Amino acid sequence: MTRLLHRLGAGAATHPWRVLTGWLVVVVAAFGLAATVGGTPQDDWNVPGTPAQEGTELLRAEFPAAAGAQDRVVVHDPGGDSVPAAEITELSARLAGLPHVVSVLGPRVSEDGATVLLDVRYDVPVTDPDLFGDTTALEEAAGPAVDAGLQVAFGGEVPDSAGLSAGGTGEAVGVLVALALLVLTFGSVVAAGLPILVALLGLGVGSSGVLLLAAVSSVSTSAPTVATMVGLGVGIDYALLLVTRHVEGLRAGLDVRAAAATATTTAGRSVVFAGATVLVSLLGLGLAGLQTYASFGTATAIAVVSVMAAALTLVPAGLGLAGTRVLPRRVRTGAGGSHRRRAPLAARWAGRIGARALPWALGALLVLVALALPAFDMRIWPADVGAQPEDSTTRQAYDLIGDAFGPGANGPFLVAVDLDQVPAADLGALRDRLAGQPGVATVADPVLAPGGGAALVVVEPTTAPADARTTELLERLRADVLPAGASVTGQTAVFADINALLTGRLWLVIGFVVGVSVLVLTVAFRAPIVALKAAAMNLLSIGAAYGVVVAVFSWGWGRQLFGLDQDVPVSSWLPILMFAVAFGLSMDYEVFLLGRVREEWRRTGDARTSVVSGLATTGRLITAAAAIMVAVFLGFATEGELVLTQIGAGLAVAILVDATVVRMVLVPATMALLGHWNWWLPAWLDRVLPHLDLDGEDLEPADDAGIVEHEPPVVLPAVAGAP
Structure with a gap:
């Protein structure tokens, strides 16, 4: 893999226009296929084997007229007077004349006569293109009643579907915040804009892939939004990692091609394994036993694969075109003092953690436990209309x-x-x-x-x-x-x-995701203790995020920030979906950090120094990447749909906690405490695990242009015992 990544980075940097042309062809082809044969996302609420499904199947067979979508039209007199019967008769006639309407049942009149309820039934499901997300026909039918001074409100499947589409404003704001953070990180607009452009191009291909998936299988209407949210965040992060490593190479004196090859070789390995852990987590959603959940995982996996491919190819190509313009102007001109002026801050922080590892570890653990406590009061329920904004x-x-x-x-x-x-x-x-x-x-x-x-x-x-x-x-x-x-x-x-099904399957999904992720990390770093510890740390950070979600949405501690006027249960979709996505993203930062720690460990053989050095070199990167991810997730959390609000807010909290308390304090502190035990590998496991050459040891000299030489790796005892 190292040889492949090295050649990929060097080739893309040497022939950037070929790569860009290839991606242009891929983007046009993907968009064209999506437009011609792509499908339309639609929710599948069939839950085979459940008591409710048995009743649903019986009603579908015996009451075919009731198999389509159903809406509820509520007419109310604001003054408290009885609603005129003539208005209801005329409204019923107009509703009955709408496309696909087969019957209008009612009216059901309240005791005081001020409220009247009409049930509208259609001959097609709500996912039909003529109905989904469009209340125009209902609004036009209700127009005369509204003109007469009556209040008319719509409930049911069609109005609900109209509220599912995100407005896009929050995402745009999140991208702008991410761009600003990147400019502050690199001090160069070119270096800042490259991760954004790469992520958007990769996401464009991924979004087209989701529509193609919808043509052959059922994809939830919310799945593309979740896929966009995760794909945009990880795409920017992966590109950021590559650009950061490239900038380090340029500052170390490498030429542009060699720096791009080195970045793709070293940071590219982290991208590959970080992406693999995200994919493992997403595929675990299929174990939830619900097709809608499986579509969340598959759609998001398509987006992640697309942005990974874009990062590994378009970033070195863009870096080859940009040349030294990715460096701040003061560095290119030699003005403004040393370009390493920020390094001592990260180094001092890393040194402080390493010097007093036990107090820092205990303090971080107490913070995580305190944040997680509200999770024991979690009550989950699918988000219903009662939790929507009052103006809807x-x-x-x-x-x-x-x-x-x-x-x-x-x-x-x-x-x-x-x-x-x-x-x-x-x-x-x-x-x-x-x-x-x-x-x-x-x-x-x-x-x-x-x-x-x-x-x-x-x-x-x-x-x-x-x-x-x-x-x-x-x-x-x-x-x-x-x-x-x-x-x-x-x-x-x-x-x-559905609530009972997802609750019962939660531990199955957790077991699968954690188990496979530990295996992937063990193979990647050949360090089972590190892999197990990483899984435990991720579970702690996700538990803390669960607790914050409960405190905000169910206890009401700040729910007004998200436009809610009452306490609500945690959405049934959140525990499994948030766990799978957050666990995978947390592993991203773990791989970023461990990759640098492992490099230093193999170079020096000093466990404590390697942790301090690894944190010093990745601390600023992890902080910037997490800030960008938080900005993107909070942007989606402001779109108004409760499920997306809770997922966006929960993921933002999970990433914030993971990148600060866990990744910057607890992980390095525990690694400093464990010392050489971090890299202990029993002999039998050493024989079983494949050797993936993460350090470029099989590169021939001709292939190794620009790659920093390491000293021979330190050989640990192959049997259990004192290191």
């Missing part, structure tokens, strides 16, 4: 329905009854038994399917969908009340089943 039409419809008909009207249970197992004559008794249950507000009369094979009973709880008591009621109905052949479905029941 879906939130207004949610509040109006809750005020007029009770909170349970926003998430009714649909009891699907198979009449081959439950006689139709027993439906009345079943209805009465359901109505007598604590926590049940109303039970509608059973509705028979056209074919007579099933019946539908609508049950409204007394509590809101996200209320824990609603889940308790669902579990009691399933366990003690409903007979065989009757199953509860509907959005609330589906959410509860």
Whole structure:
């Protein structure tokens, strides 16, 4: 791999226009394919094997007219007067005439007459291009009622889908902040702009790949946004690492080609293994047992692979074109004093950590434990409409329905009854038994399917969908009340089943991701203790991030910063998705740091000095890379959609904690304490592990232009024992 990376970097720097032309062809081809044969992302909420899915399948078979999307139109008189019946009749007629509408049910009128609810049903799913994300037809139909002074709000699947699209402002701000940080880091606009451009080009190809994936499989509507968020962050970080190593080579006296080759050889190895750990983590999402989750991992993996390829090829090409312009002007002209004026700060910090490693390690550990404590109070639930901003039409419809008909009207249970197992004559008794249950507000009369094979009973709880008591009621109905052949479905029941599925699979995903990542690090660094310690540190930083998310969103400590007006549960999507992404990204910084520490260790054989030197040389890089990643994630967190807000904020916290408390304090402190034990490798494992030549030892002299020579590696004892 070292030989390949060296030749790749040298070739790209020598022939930059060939590389740029090749990438231009790839970008145009990817965009063209995506435009012609690419698919449209759509959510797949089918969860095979769950009780709610059984009921859903029965209703789909017996009530085909109800298989399409459903919306709810709420009409309210702001003055508290009764809504005129003529307005409702005219509105119902206009809604019935909309494309794909098969029926308008209702009206359901509140006791005071001031609120009226209409249910609109379509003959196509919400993912149909005519419906998804477009409320224009609903707004036009409601126009005359609004002109008459009535308030009209929309809930249901189509309005919900319209709120899923991110505005893009937050991402743009995040990129601008990243650019500013890069300018401060390098002191050169050329060096700062290169990582941004490379990441955007790689991300463009990756985004096209996601659309091509959507043509052959189901991809969640939120997956492209998560893929963009992660791909943009890691793309900038990987390019930043390469540019930083190239600048170091130029300052050490190497020419442009040799510096680019050295950067691609040394930093490129870190990029490859860091990317590998991210991919392992993302592929672990497939173990969650939900197609939507698997699509998050696959889509983001496509983006990561694309930006990795861009970093390893476009960065050395761009560096070859830029020449010495990546250096600050004062360095190129020899003015302004030494270009190493910032180095003593990092060196002093590293020396302080190494000199008093135990107190620093204990202090960092206490900080992480304190931050993680709120995680023990975590309650997860899929984000519902009640957590959306008050000015959104879906939130207004949610509040109006809750005020007029009770909170349970926003998430009714649909009891699907198979009449081959439950006689139709027993439906009345079943209805009465359901109505007598604590926590049940109303039970509608059973509705028979056209074919007579099933019946539908609508049950409204007394509590809101996200209320824990609603889940308790669902579990009691399933366990003690409903007979065989009757199953509860509907959005609330589906959410509860998804919640239970993801909670149960969390530890499976964690075990897989941690296990494979430890294996990858062990192969990369031939140091099992370092690999195990890295996994433990990453778990601590993610636990701390979980705790901060709970404190902010569920305890309300600063939720106003994200536009929330009430405390909300942690989204069901967050624990597994955040773990997989954050664990992989944390490994990025671990690889960056360990790569330099290992170089110094093999050069000097001094464990403590190698840690101090490694931190001194990578501290500024890790800090800059983390700041950029935090800026990008917070940019996405401001887009308003609650799931993305929580994921963006959680990942920003995870990266911030990892790059400061963990990577800059806890990791070097524990490595300084362990000394030579960091690099202990038992003889049997040494024989089993493949040799990947991470240090360029198999490069021939002719290939080794520009690569700094190292002294022979220190050979550790091959058996367990004192180092």
